[in-house]
Amino acid sequence: xxxxxxxxxxxxxxxxxxxxxxxxxxxxxxxxxxxxxxxxxxxxxxxxxxxxxxxxxxxxxxxxxxxxxxxxxxxxxxxxxxxxxxxxxxxxxxxxxxxxxxxxxxxxxxxxxxxxxxxxxxxxxxxxxxxxxxxxxxxxxxxxxxxxxxxxxxxxxxxxxxxxxxxxxxxxxxxxxxxxxxxxx
Numbered sequence: 323x324x325x326x327x328x329x330x331x332x333x334x335x336x337x338x339x340x341x342x343x344x345x346x347x348x349x350x351x352x353x354x355x356x357x358x359x360x361x362x363x364x365x366x367x368x369x370x371x372x373x374x375x376x377x378x379x380x381x382x383x384x385x386x387x388x389x390x391x392x393x394x395x396x397x398x399x400x401x402x403x404x405x406x407x408x409x410x411x412x413x414x415x416x417x418x419x420x421x422x423x424x425x426x427x428x429x430x431x432x433x434x435x436x437x438x439x440x441x442x443x444x445x446x447x448x449x450x451x452x453x454x455x456x457x458x459x460x461x462x463x464x465x466x467x468x469x470x471x472x473x474x475x476x477x478x479x480x481x482x483x484x485x486x487x488x489x490x491x492x493x494x495x496x497x498x499x500x501x502x503x504x505x506x507x
Contacts, residue, residue, distance in 0.1 A: 327374040330368060331346055332349070342376075346371075346372045463495055463498040466478075472495050472499070
């Protein structure tokens, strides 16, 4: 390179940095090899001149900005625990064992209710006591049916045991008669 970098850029050595930069940009647009009429060798010389001149114009005494000081926290706080966002509470999951136990208890209650409602009649001999006829056995009912009609006997039992109705006794008398003394009805 035979010419001085200032001469290549076309500026005086005491030119301000902005003028030097503007001259470099103008020449770079003209000499760039991608443009028609551009010259690769001339662009290389221009870039070298710019590096030399830019280094000479580099501000040597510009003080670095002071480091930003962050205010010290007055007291350190402990990190707080994560708090879930407000909203509906989560649905509780019931374990399988609890659900199965509840079903088993319900089935047991239903079976017990069916067993109690049927009276537990086993079709035995004469020792069966109907649930609504306290103390009366099938044999006693059969003996009473020989002297009374089923309706009269139901009325008599209802008078003796007021917690029961004659209709309840009528059904029990018919059942007892069918089991132990079918000829009396």
